[in-house]
Amino acid sequence: DANGTLGTLTANADGKTWTATFTPTANVNDTTNTISVNLAGVTDTAGNAGVSTATSANYTVDTRPADTTGPTATITLADSALTVGETTTVTIRFNEPVTNFDASDIVLTDANGTLGTLTANADGKTWTATFTPTANVNDTTNTISVNLAGLTDTAGNAGVSTATSDNYTVNTRSAD
Template sequence: VNDTTNTISVNLAGVTDTAGNAGVSTATSANYTVDTRPADTTGPTATIILADSALTVGETTTVTIRFSEPVTGFDASDVVLTNANGTLGTLTANADGKTWTATFTPTANVNDTTNTISVNLTGVTDTAGNAGVGTASSSNYTVDTRPADTTGPTATITLADSALTVGETTTVTIRFNEPVTGFANDDIVLTDANGTLSTLTPNADRTVWTATFT
């Protein structure tokens, strides 16, 4: 219990003296305090929850930061967004002194499956003056704010040597603007090439192919 206003009273109406006179009203002690709670020696902890854990183009979500007990000293500088891929709006405190909410806006044109929001607990204290320890982190959430892909790939074709003579060959590089599938030698048009092309070799991300032109 923690209570600063306490008294003990006696109902005098039920008490008589030796002459038979009953008491009147009540008698009350002076006020005393009771604080029998265990000593508070540990700092606050926190949980961080995003209402939406899969953010896409145009979306925002509400972030709720809930401490285990009322705290002081908490503000935006205690929020760590290093791995967040986004920004956090103004924090709004709940009346209970334990809960804060804010709007999270993901970074544009990002595709990242590993993101977290954290709180540095060392900058936060409870009402007994105990500072938090370490950090609290949200569960992982995903951010994919790339614009919808509605256009096909384009390509540039370059020859290492643009003036071929007797006995020469040259490397042909075909570079696409994004990774592609289905590309093979039968997609090459050599009608006006005056030569032949060896088997195409792709790079690891399938954006660049090379071959020898004879």
């Protein structure tokens, strides 16, 4: 339960006190760590064996780098040239799990269509929905955006600005 390693043990002159350098394991965040000594493997100068174990007080190891940046996202459409009768899957991938994400964070001002119900993957980073283009439109400059400022990561850092998909075309006008 140590989440680290001990260096070489060094005895003090009295033979009762021993020291070693503890090096915590990298990229760990754990508040329940202890170091134990198996006393049954130790004898005193009279040859008496120890009994049981001795355990240190609990200590914390937090060697993960600080998370100080908010989430970012990429937005992709499975089909980037939509025509009459088509729909496509929109995938929103965040760089880390997010909280507070819902349909109100999606900006469809330049989308020329509607987005169905968002479905989250178990990882908390990937969301999908079905996009249905607006009828009777011919436009090559369409985008879907996510307002990142409305989201936070699990460390509580808010996103900044917006994430926007690449342009896609909507040509749902019937043949003339």
